[in-house]
Amino acid sequence: MSLELFESVVTDEPSGRRSAASMIDPFGRAISYLRVSVTDRCDFRCTYCMSENMTFLPRKDLLTLEELDRLCTVFIAKGVRRLRLTGGEPLVRKNIMHFIKGISRHIASGDLDELTLTTNGSQLPRMAAELAANGVRRINISLDTLNADKFRKITRWGNLDRVMAGIEAARNAGLKIKINTVALKNFNDAEIPELMRWAHGLGMDMTVIETMPMGEIDADRTDQYLPLSQLRATLMEQFSLRDIPYKTGGPARYVEVGETGGRLGFITPMTHNFCESCNRVRLTCTGTLYMCLGQNDAADLREPLRASESNARVSQAIDDAISRKPKGHDFIIDRDNNRPAVARHMSVTGG
Numbered sequence: 567m568s569l570e571l572f573e574s575v576v577t578d579e580p581s582g583r584r585s586a587a588s589m590i591d592p593f594g595r596a597i598s599y600l601r602v603s604v605t606d607r608c609d610f611r612c613t614y615c616m617s618e619n620m621t622f623l624p625r626k627d628l629l630t631l632e633e634l635d636r637l638c639t640v641f642i643a644k645g646v647r648r649l650r651l652t653g654g655e656p657l658v659r660k661n662i663m664h665f666i667k668g669i670s671r672h673i674a675s676g677d678l679d680e681l682t683l684t685t686n687g688s689q690l691p692r693m694a695a696e697l698a699a700n701g702v703r704r705i706n707i708s709l710d711t712l713n714a715d716k717f718r719k720i721t722r723w724g725n726l727d728r729v730m731a732g733i734e735a736a737r738n739a740g741l742k743i744k745i746n747t748v749a750l751k752n753f754n755d756a757e758i759p760e761l762m763r764w765a766h767g768l769g770m771d772m773t774v775i776e777t778m779p780m781g782e783i784d785a786d787r788t789d790q791y792l793p794l795s796q797l798r799a800t801l802m803e804q805f806s807l808r809d810i811p812y813k814t815g816g817p818a819r820y821v822e823v824g825e826t827g828g829r830l831g832f833i834t835p836m837t838h839n840f841c842e843s844c845n846r847v848r849l850t851c852t853g854t855l856y857m858c859l860g861q862n863d864a865a866d867l868r869e870p871l872r873a874s875e876s877n878a879r880v881s882q883a884i885d886d887a888i889s890r891k892p893k894g895h896d897f898i899i900d901r902d903n904n905r906p907a908v909a910r911h912m913s914v915t916g917g
């Protein structure tokens with residue numbers, strides 16, 4: 567990883583604008599992107615993400631949606647230009663649409679460039695149109711297979727028909743969709759060309775992700791882990807992949823696929839560290855701020871939020887947290903390192 571990259575301030579906001587109140591970390595990275603896990607609960611139990619019997623965060627510790635709105639608003643005042651709702655499954659949190667509608671006022675005012683979400687798609691048949699009506703333009707939908715039996719196997723509780731209906735509803739509502747696929751050895755590696763042809767055929771971008779060692783799961787991660795360098799080499803036997811500078815503000819590196827005309831992104835936290843351009847922090851539904859997906863250091867924002875009606879204390883707590891943002895993560899999966907790098911599941915911070 568190049569140190570030079572850390573020395574320049576990164577501003578990859580779509581607007582290219584930097585707010586006067588920018589948060590800059592010790593490595594010169596401007597923090598302009600907040601991911602909010604609005605719940606750690608989910609209607610699926612994907613095998614790489616959760617164990618079947620999960621202990622979720624106690625309900626009494628949850629921030630109310632009003633408190634979450636207040637916190638997001640403080641972050642926006644401090645320079646956040648993009649907000650992604652995630653989870654758990656963000657669309658299963660009660661009254662989430664009311665929250666989304668409230669946050670969209672920052673889009674209308676121009677203080678926020680984008681409000682988006684990552685979803686498993688199960689609630690989209692009933693919610694896609696309302697999302698579009700409330701300022702959401704772009705969503706990520708997670709889908710690891712097009713085979714109904716395999717879908718049930720990997721999600722444990724999911725139903726492929728319902729997710730397909732959700733994708734259709736989102737397309738009909740005019741939402742721009744990116745399909746997120748976790749690449750899993752001996753599960754969907756052979757199917758990825760078909761998934762990609764399908765996504766590109768419907769005008770959707772697709773991103774493949776390496777499994778990360780987060781939280782205890784029932785499966786063995788060394789059995790699941792597929793380095794994307796290997797997947798890329800296999801794809802290059804069938805497709806012409808051209809590196810392109812396309813950026814969505816996230817960590818994916820994109821190629822254009824000659825045969826489909828579509829874009830394929832690679833998120834490679836394991837084989838290629840992407841930390842040098844990290845512009846984000848992650849807030850959990852209990853008000854804990856994680857400065858890095860792969861590290862344990864965190865800041866409690868709930869206490870300062872609740873301690874005062876003024877935002878001064880919470881704003882100071884955010885500044886203190888950003889001043890401790892680490893340089894990067896160090897995930898390893900192999901036979902000698904078959905333990906989670908961090909104890910929390912991906913569903914706590916939302917990826």
Ligand code: SAM
Nearest residue numbers: 615653654655684685686708746777778912917
């Ligand atoms: N429930 C929503 C969904 O599945 O899109 C949002 C939350 S989910 C935690 C966000 C993304 O993280 C999904 O694309 C999921 O596939 C991915 N994910 C979950 N656990 C992972 C892990 N251990 N390694 C890599 N990606 C993971």
Ligand code: SF4
Nearest residue numbers: 608610612615654686
């Ligand atoms: Fe739920 Fe998303 Fe985790 Fe699957 S990946 S269990 S849908 S939070």
